[in-house]
Amino acid sequence: MGVQLTKRAKPVDRRPMTWLESLYLWNIMKGMAVTIKHFFSRKVTIQYPEEKRSYSDVFRGLHILNRDEEGRERCTACGLCAVACPAEAISMEAAERKPDEEHLYREEKYAARYEINMLRCIFCGLCEEACPKDAIYLSKTHAPANYHRKGFIYKKEDLLIPNPLTEPEEYKKALGTIKREPKS
Ligand code: SF4
Numbered sequence: 715m716g717v718q719l720t721k722r723a724k725p726v727d728r729r730p731m732t733w734l735e736s737l738y739l740w741n742i743m744k745g746m747a748v749t750i751k752h753f754f755s756r757k758v759t760i761q762y763p764e765e766k767r768s769y770s771d772v773f774r775g776l777h778i779l780n781r782d783e784e785g786r787e788r789c790t791a792c793g794l795c796a797v798a799c800p801a802e803a804i805s806m807e808a809a810e811r812k813p814d815e816e817h818l819y820r821e822e823k824y825a826a827r828y829e830i831n832m833l834r835c836i837f838c839g840l841c842e843e844a845c846p847k848d849a850i851y852l853s854k855t856h857a858p859a860n861y862h863r864k865g866f867i868y869k870k871e872d873l874l875i876p877n878p879l880t881e882p883e884e885y886k887k888a889l890g891t892i893k894r895e896p897k898s
């Protein structure tokens with residue numbers, strides 16, 4: 715045996731098996747005992763999606779693009795979230811607000827296109843930290859499974875929180891349990 719880095723290595727028993735050992739009865743019984751023990755012990759499997767495990771308070775899930783209390787989109791397409799993202803998962807295109815769109819967008823500039831590639835995202839939360847407008851945060855839901863890659867490209871329409879004025883119930887549901895301080 716070479717140099718041992720730990721004391722865990724055990725020498726292999728290379729003696730020829732006896733007739734009784736070659737029947738593997740004792741080993742089968744040991745295996746069955748493990749199976750029976752687990753059969754009657756408390757089940758730890760969660761029957762998802764019928765049953766859902768509660769998440770930790772610090773869980774970071776699917777992103778939400780936020781609106782203000784008047785239902786206007788907060789995002790100004792400044793790009794700070796995209797710059798902060800270590801996975802380069804965020805892309806966007808900015809557009810200028812027109813005079814008759816003041817009820818839609820909070821600032822003069824807004825994101826005409828905003829996308830997050832959830833296959834790249836590592837849910838680190840740096841986009842949320844970087845945003846100066848409280849426009850993006852990570853919720854307590856996760857991206858559902860999908861058979862296609864393009865199903866993981868979340869567009870602005872997928873990410874935008876429901877309007878609190880027109881869909882108050884949906885808005886509350888989307889806010890989840892995250893405690894949020896209003897920013898000006
Ligand atoms: S959570 Fe992290 S990896 Fe995901 S989009 Fe935000 S900054 Fe990028």
Ligand code: SF4
Nearest residue numbers: 789790792793795845
């Ligand atoms: S989400 Fe925030 S950081 Fe990202 S572009 Fe919009 S305003 Fe800027």
